[in-house]
Amino acid sequence: AQKITQTQPGMFVQEKEAVTLDCTYDTSDQSYGLFWYKQPSSGEMIFLIYQGSYDEQNATEGRYSLNFQKARKSANLVISASQLGDSAMYFCAMRDGNSGNTPLVFGKGTRLSVIA
């Protein structure tokens, strides 16, 4: 069974600083995908970034990058140059590819607060 662990219930970061949100996962599959979503206070789930298990390079999307360490089964999200608008819940999720029909499994989330 898949499992996603986010050990940081809450994080604070100073505006313009970088922050790392931790995510570890557990799967016996070789093919899987890792996702990060942002949920602002308005409630919608916004897709941020994706990393495939076979991708050799860490994914990047603007200020977001994913520190993927396959041997350690970690997929940490790095947000550079934090902005006040980055304050939100962040969810790590995984989808495996070997079983065919699989939805996303989510971690419990990390609440990020950006301080001016």
Add this chain to the structure above:
Amino acid sequence: DAGVIQSPRHEVTEMGQEVTLRCKPISGHDYLFWYRQTMMRGLELLIYFNNNVPIDDSGMPEDRFSAKMPNASFSTLKIQPSEPRDSAVYFCASSLRPTPGNTIYFGEGSWLTVV
């Protein structure tokens, strides 16, 4: 392009009443998912469909919950009768076939309060 569209955005209902949540997936997506989000349990998958057929409904909490997808562009999640513990945000999401890289896109959620 239009994203996943859910209605209603907010609903307050009395215990015992029937609640129907609606979802229009992104055109061309053949997978549709219903998730529920609560403070205690986080995001839980309730049920998902492939080509309008339910694939896995093991997350549906009990017989009071039912979901249908009569066509590729519409799905409903019904709770009858509703109870206060059903209060949550219900998300509908859709995606292309589930290779690992196909992102699941979420609607804005339906915020349900049962009093």
